[in-house]
Amino acid sequence: MSDSRWDWFLRGSVTLWVTGPGTRQLLARLQREGVVMRDVRFTGDGVLLRTSVDGLRHLMASRRAYGVRFRVVDRHGAPFLGQRLLRRKAFAAGAVAFVAILYALSSIVWxxxxxxxxxxxxxxxxxxxxxxxxxxxxxxxxxxxxxxxxxxxxxxxxxxxxxxxxxxxxxxxxxxxxxKVPGVPQASQQPCNIVATRPGVILDVQASRGRVLVKPHQLVQPGQVLISGLLTDRGPSVPASGHVFAEVWYTSEVSIPLRVSSQGLTGTSVSRDYLAVGGARLRVWGFQEAPPTVYERDRETEWHVGAWRLPVQWVHATLYEVKPAVWQVDVAQARDEALIMAAADVRSLAGGDMVILGQSILQERLDRGTLYATILTRVQQDIGAKAPIPDVGSSPTSQGAAQS
Structure with missing residues (x-):
């Protein structure tokens, strides 16, 4: 006979109270014949055991020969569950209606x-x-x-x-x-200059149109014309274009704490199981108290009937205890971290089209477990921007000459 619990559930099993002078001999015979018995407990008055429905038939066929009597204490399994549902037709109908409603609700786009x-x-x-x-x-x-x-x-x-x-x-x-990406607008044909947006030292000039007015190693100030749209002093004007790369300086104020605190797992964990129906979860196992500070990790089943995902799933949650941890950072490590933070700060200010040439710590001090540093970052970036060509006739000198 099969010893599978699933087979016992499908075929049914019973808990019996067996008494009589030949009880032990009868149980020994049933065991030799292959009848599976579980949870056998001997007492002074009799034996309490659990066997399948097939084992019950063997016991009934041999009970008179050994002079034993038995009483059914409890019934288990699908056959007896079906009988109970048939006696409670309203409950069975409600369960079927509940499953049908869940199926109908999960078949609609919400x-x-x-x-x-x-x-x-x-x-x-x-x-x-x-x-x-x-x-x-x-x-x-x-x-x-x-x-x-x-x-x-x-x-x-x-x-x-x-x-x-x-x-x-x-x-x-x-x-x-x-x-859809909108159409790229046509470049403006209005005459203009390329002027400096920041102070810096010119490294390279790549002019595609216009007249270059600066040269490498020259210090320029914001607003100074780098590439002129005037081809000559009084000649025709064009929209100047090109790139002017210069060395630019940025100063960053950075603070790095030398005492860092974080949270880590201690190894203590608590497991819980839930029945998830829709967005709600019903705990069915694991009622022990969880640690005060936890990190939760969930694993949810993927039960499907064909391509349809069932609305009822099983969730296994593990709650790990979290404990705060504190460690000390070396001053040299703090300096390296300060340089990295300053570089990130400069990238956010200068944009992506830039190259860091070097960094220097201008000043640093330690105050109450924190390193404060002033860092100079030298970068190479394009400092040119389009600007309209000023009207020479509207200058104060020309206006004064016209009035005279």
Whole structure:
């Protein structure tokens, strides 16, 4: 006979109270015949044991020969559970109705999420295209077209998007779109100069149009003309263009604490099991008290019936105890960290098109466990920017000559 607990559940099992003078001999015979008995407990008056329904039949066939009597204490398994449900038809009907309602609710689209739209107008356009394609809240998932076909319909109805993707996750429909990039504007043909935006020392000038007015190793100030749009003093003017690379200096004030505190795992953990129905979780195992400060890690099952994900899942959560830890940072390490922070600060100010040439600590001091440092960072960056060519006729000198 099978010793599987699952087989016992399907076939049914019973807990018996057996008494009589030949009880021990009968149990020994049943054991030799292969009848599986569990939870056997001998007392002075009799024996309490659990066996399958097939084992019960063997015991009934041999009980008179050994002069024993038995009483059914409890019944277990699917056959007896079915009998109880038949006696409680209202409860059984309610359980079936509950499962049917869960299945019906999980077969409907309850939310449509839009990802990738820039602004409310594009989001509204994508939602309208989805509704016209048949994807909207309250729609049965079985009546929806395949995601590829839905995406094609939406692209045809959303002229401001170059690509649309549709993904159904349970009762949520996710619509992802890539907006069209607007046309690149034409470069302005208005005559202009290239002027300095920051003080620095010129390293290299790469002029594609205009007249270069500076040379390497020259110190320039903000507003100074670097590439002129005037080809000659009184000649024609053009829109100057090019790149002017200069060495620029930035000063950063950085503070680094020498005493750093963080949190780490102690190794103590508590496990809990939940039955997740929709967005709610019902704890079914693990009621021991958790540590005061914990880090939780969850593992959720992926139960499916075909391609349909069941609304009921099992969640195993592990709560790890967290303990604060403090360590001391060396002054040399703090200096290195200060240089890294200063470099990040300069990158945020100067932009991505720059190269760090060097760093120097101008001043540092220790105060109450914190290192305060003033750091000079030398970078190479393009300091040129377009500026209109000033009107020579509107200068104070020319205006005064006109009045005289």
């Amino acid at each position: 939310r449509v999420e839009v990802v990738g739209a820039e602004g409310e107008d594009q989001e509204a356009e994508l939602r309208l295209a989805a509704a016209e394609a048949g994807l909207q809240v309250g729609q049965w998932k079985s009546r929806l077209a395949p995601p590829v076909e839905l995406a094609e319909r939406m692209v045809a109805r959303a002229p401001n998007f170059v690509w649309v993707g549709v993904e159904i996750k349970g009762s949520v429909a996710v619509v992802r779109g890539i907006p």
